[in-house]
Amino acid sequence: MIATKSYAALDATSPLVPYDFERRDLRADDIQIEILFCGVCHSDLHQARNEWGGSLYPMVPGHEIVGRVVEVGSDVKRFKKGDLAAVGVLVDSCMSCDHCKKDLEQYCRNGATVTYNGYERDGKTLSQGGYATQIVTKEHFVLNVDEKLDLAAVAPLLCAGITTWSPLKHLKVGKGMKVAVAGLGGLGHMGLKFAVAMGAEVTLLSTNPSKEADARRLGAHHFVHTGDKNQMKKKCRNFSGDSEHHFRTA
Numbered sequence: 633m634i635a636t637k638s639y640a641a642l643d644a645t646s647p648l649v650p651y652d653f654e655r656r657d658l659r660a661d662d663i664q665i666e667i668l669f670c671g672v673c674h675s676d677l678h679q680a681r682n683e684w685g686g687s688l689y690p691m692v693p694g695h696e697i698v699g700r701v702v703e704v705g706s707d708v709k710r711f712k713k714g715d716l717a718a719v720g721v722l723v724d725s726c727m728s729c730d731h732c733k734k735d736l737e738q739y740c741r742n743g744a745t746v747t748y749n750g751y752e753r754d755g756k757t758l759s760q761g762g763y764a765t766q767i768v769t770k771e772h773f774v775l776n777v778d779e780k781l782d783l784a785a786v787a788p789l790l791c792a793g794i795t796t797w798s799p800l801k802h803l804k805v806g807k808g809m810k811v812a813v814a815g816l817g818g819l820g821h822m823g824l825k826f827a828v829a830m831g832a833e834v835t836l837l838s839t840n841p842s843k844e845a846d847a848r849r850l851g852a853h854h855f856v857h858t859g860d861k862n863q864m865k866k867k868c869r870n871f872s873g874d875s876e877h878h879f880r881t882a
C-alpha cells in the first residue's frame with residue numbers, strides 16, 4: 633500500500649485536518665501520480681459540508697488534479713514515469729455496459745466511481761480525492777498534460793473547464809453564433825474565455841455590475857447587469873432562438 637498524506641473532512645462541520653491513509657498497490661492498468669496541484673471546486677465544499685446529503689467520511693475532496701507520474705502498472709500504454717498527468721471527476725466504471733463502451737462512462741449502468749465521496753468497484757473502499765500527496769488511478773481515466781502548460785492553471789480545467797467546454801463543443805459554437813454566459817464565477821469565466829476563443833459573440837450576464845471590468849478583460853463583447861431592468865429589456869429575446877442552445881453555469 634502507498635502511504636499518502638492529505639487533508640480530510642471528518643464530518644460536515646469541523647475544519648479539514650491532516651489525514652494519513654493508504655492508496656492501493658498498483659494494478660496492471662493503474663498509474664501512481666504525485667499530486668502537484670489540485671483545484672478547489674465548489675462541489676468540494678458542498679460535499680465536505682454534506683450540503684447535498686449522503687456524504688461519506690472521512691472525505692479527502694478534490695477532483696481537479698494534476699501531477700507527475702511516479703509509477704505505472706505493467707499494462708499501462710500512454711504514460712511512463714516522469715510524465716505529467718491529470719485526473720478529473722471520474723476514476724472508474726464497469727467498462728463493460730453499453731454506455732461505458734460508447735465512452736459515456738459517466739452514465740455507467742452499474743454506477744461510475746467518482747474521484748471522492750464514492751466507493752471503489754469493491755463497493756466498500758472509499759474513493760479519496762486530490763487534496764493529497766498521491767493518487768492511484770486506472771489509466772483509462774487519466775489524461776495526458778503538455779509540459780508547456782502552467783500546471784496551477786491546468787488543474788481547474790479538469791472540472792470547471794470540461795463542464796463548460798463540453799456544451800460549447802457539443803453545440804459546435806463558433807463564428808456567427810451568440811453565446812450568453814450566466815455568472816462570472818469558477819465556471820462562468822472559463823465558459824466566457826472558451827466561447828470567445830471559439831469566435832462567438834459573447835455576452836456575460838451578472839447580478840453584480842462590478843464584474844464588468846473582469847468580463848471585458850477576459851474577452852466579453854457585451855455585459856448585462858441582470859439587476860438592471862432597462863439593460864435586461866434591451867436584451868429580451870436576444871438569446872431566445874433555440875432553448876437547447878442555452879446553458880447555465882454556477
Ligand SMILES: [Zn+2]
Nearest residue numbers: 673675791792
Ligand atoms: Zn467539480
Ligand SMILES: [Zn+2]
Nearest residue numbers: 726729732740
Ligand atoms: Zn458501465
